[in-house]
Amino acid sequence: MRCHEEGGELILTNAPVAMRLGAINKLADDVKALVIPCDVTSNDDMINLITKSKEHFGGGVDFILHSVGMSINMRKGKSYTEIDYLANQKTLDISAISLHCLLATTMKLDAINDWGSVVALTYIAAQRVFPDYNEMADAKALLESVTRSFGYHYALKKHVRVNTYSQSPTRTTAGSGVKGFDGFISYAEKMSPLGIATAEDCANYIVTLFSDLTRYVTMQNLFHDGGFSFTGVTESVIQQMEK
Numbered sequence: 001m002r003c004h005e006e007g008g009e010l011i012l013t014n015a016p017v018a019m020r021l022g023a024i025n026k027l028a029d030d031v032k033a034l035v036i037p038c039d040v041t042s043n044d045d046m047i048n049l050i051t052k053s054k055e056h057f058g059g060g061v062d063f064i065l066h067s068v069g070m071s072i073n074m075r076k077g078k079s080y081t082e083i084d085y086l087a088n089q090k091t092l093d094i095s096a097i098s099l100h101c102l103l104a105t106t107m108k109l110d111a112i113n114d115w116g117s118v119v120a121l122t123y124i125a126a127q128r129v130f131p132d133y134n135e136m137a138d139a140k141a142l143l144e145s146v147t148r149s150f151g152y153h154y155a156l157k158k159h160v161r162v163n164t165y166s167q168s169p170t171r172t173t174a175g176s177g178v179k180g181f182d183g184f185i186s187y188a189e190k191m192s193p194l195g196i197a198t199a200e201d202c203a204n205y206i207v208t209l210f211s212d213l214t215r216y217v218t219m220q221n222l223f224h225d226g227g228f229s230f231t232g233v234t235e236s237v238i239q240q241m242e243k
């Protein structure tokens with residue numbers, strides 16, 4: 001929505017099965033976007049998405065947001081120490097390898113314009129332990145690694161920036177799937193000197209990362225969390241502990 005407000009022309013996508021449940025068509029109407037289904041674990045779907053996007057725009061795109069994550073083990077309530085490995089492969093495939101597949105496909109089909117920008121959404125569980133974030137922590141660590149490694153090659157090839165963006169906890173379908181999410185949010189509130197960043201603030205920051213004002217930012221993990229990531233403790237937490 002924020003990209004649309006700033007004049008961006010958009011294509012929206014999601015897994016075909018998710019489209020039946022969500023409100024993607026309503027959003028597409030609001031932002032005048034074409035919708036192209038894509039299961040990110042399917043190479044054919046990915047090629048179709050990128051090819052049709054190029055046809056639609058009559059050339060490459062300037063920016064891409066990777067906002068995909070799913071953990072089957074979390075859904076099934078498996079603890080980190082008892083995960084099912086086939087399900088874990090699926091989690092890594094959907095949540096991390098899909099970024100590699102996206103970048104490899106756009107590079108092969110020359111689908112991102114010079115100085116374009118790709119942003120993938122991640123979480124601080126890639127750096128610090130959040131026990132209930134489970135196998136998604138490993139998926140996010142891999143996502144951030146792909147960002148650095150592919151970012152290097154895409155910078156040399158086409159000046160394309162690739163970054164991950166690490167957001168405060170936000171109430172969404174995936175967010176609410178994390179065990180103890182309410183406690184998670186109130187802890188983050190107490191530990192963030194600026195308070196937790198809202199979904200709208202998230203969108204604002206990502207618009208800057210898509211703009212030409214951040215052309216030399218690449219291969220980074222960018223925290224947007226009200227200071228949470230660098231705060232050791234706050235008075236509010238100490239007060240709570242002393243109760």
Ligand SMILES: NC(=O)c1ccc[n+]([C@@H]2O[C@H](COP(=O)([O-])OP(=O)(O)OC[C@H]3O[C@@H](n4cnc5c(N)ncnc54)[C@H](O)[C@@H]3O)[C@@H](O)[C@H]2O)c1
Binds near residue numbers: 018038066166176
């Ligand atoms: N909500 C939070 O607190 C929070 C915090 C930091 C980062 N993130 C990240 O933000 C991103 C978006 O998550 P969200 O919180 O908006 O939840 P969400 O559940 O709305 O978004 C995840 C999306 O991934 C899609 N998806 C799952 N499997 C797919 C597949 N095989 N192919 C294509 N799409 C598929 C889902 O349909 C869904 O639309 C995720 O990467 C998540 O890890 C969320």
